[in-house]
Amino acid sequence: MEQEHMSQNWNSEPGTLGASAAADLHHHERPGVPEEIAPPRPLTNSHWTTPEDQLSDSPPLVGANMRLTPVYSSAIPPRGLSGLIRRAAYKIPEHRARRWMLLLLADRIDAVEHEPAAMAKVVGTLGLVIFGVYALRAARRR
């Protein structure tokens, strides 16, 4: 690991940025003004009207009211119990809070079912709880 010292190009007094001050003072010199480019035009180097479609044997989940886009990621397809929950969540429109709650739940389950160390911790904890309950019951019977 290397720690560097901060820039030599700094200023010591507030409000004294030297040459850089106000270089973009005029709004028309700012790239994002106006917010929307008018008339609309394709960005430089794009040479299609509609992009070609990506072909894949494993298309991703598509959200409710969405369509498969021309490009997508096929990485980390849903799997296991968390995958089932994700599939259910994707059927719910995104303006419904339960979609996001289900996805957060799926994330937590995913972190247990696909991470051996976390799974061992959960199994261990559950085992201890079950053992404790049985031990308590046995003690009461006596």
Next chain:
Amino acid sequence: MKAVTYRGPKRMRVVEKDRPVVEHPNDIIIRITRTAICGSDLHLYHGLVPDTRVGATFGHEFAGVVEEVGPSVESLNPGDRVVVPFNVACGTCFFCSRGLTSSCENSNCSCAIGAGAFGYSHTTGGYEGGQAEFARVPFADVGPLKIPDDMEEEDVLFLSDILPTGYQAAEMGSIKEGETVCVFGAGPVGLMTMQCAWLMGAGRVIAVDRLDYRLAFAKQWAGVETINYEDECGGSDVVTYVKDITDGRGPDVCIDAVGCEAKGSAFQSFLGRSMLQAGMTTALTWAIQSVRRAGHVVIIGVYGPPWNLLPIGDAMNKGLTLRGAQCNVKRYMPHLLKHIRSGRLDPRAIITHRFPLEEAEEAYRTFDNKTDDCIKCVLVPNAA
């Protein structure tokens, strides 16, 4: 290839993964030479962004060398060095053709909240990120910017996100000559915002944070006034203090460069940690409450769905202009490259730590815990 992968909240691991392949005719594969950890990666790291899957590779700030090009790629060749915007954007859809690449409708089929983004959960399309030795970059003719021969990757690495994001934030504030701008958050993107506020003619720039070392850096590097809200407000709250030092009226522009993990309010922290809202809106609340009437409030801190608690009545009654956006990175790259070349901006100066990719876990811990006066971490893959 080696890649940093998410294993659950606050757990990252470097593992061997399959090298990415061209999946679309306009894809390229790049060999990563520099990749950074962004403050917004910490929201993923903490498990706050829905649909963050175990095994995912984060990283949306990266630069590298083109290794392979798809059959329809016209503007790039193997061997070209490129820096890649975090947005995946087609360049021709309704939004891209208006310059709004962060809203591209051809790159995210998960949901309609925005375009695809690299390494930022399946909520933004599930694209694998750049914290790896290689990455697949779709729409290669649209996004990546060739790095000039006389510049190094680190000179332009932050054109991928934080510099354009900071610039767009200042721009959304419609800063006029002599105005006072208050930036909440002195992390990397906040620092960029402060520099860009000066570029747009601000008369005063004030940074608010709770970490002295970051405020000291902001004061020295960006030449701003600083407020540590934990111990410099003279016994009053930060909103009152900010108003007091701005003629009682408040700043003309307030910018939230913190997002959903803001500290400073026990009530907000309770709501956020108990998942009753999507994180903490403390910084944004302060921004709305501090800004002068009819002022501008800009949101560049990241918030997740579904909802947040905000003083929206204050915003309405004060007649505020409230703006926020993911950055349309590509639109700003050429302009900001000129500023870097001219020396007006020196974004690489904020890099305080470099780690080998294999030590990414340690890098995340250092950045997350703000130890060792960490401001910005860059990962260096072995393949570089």
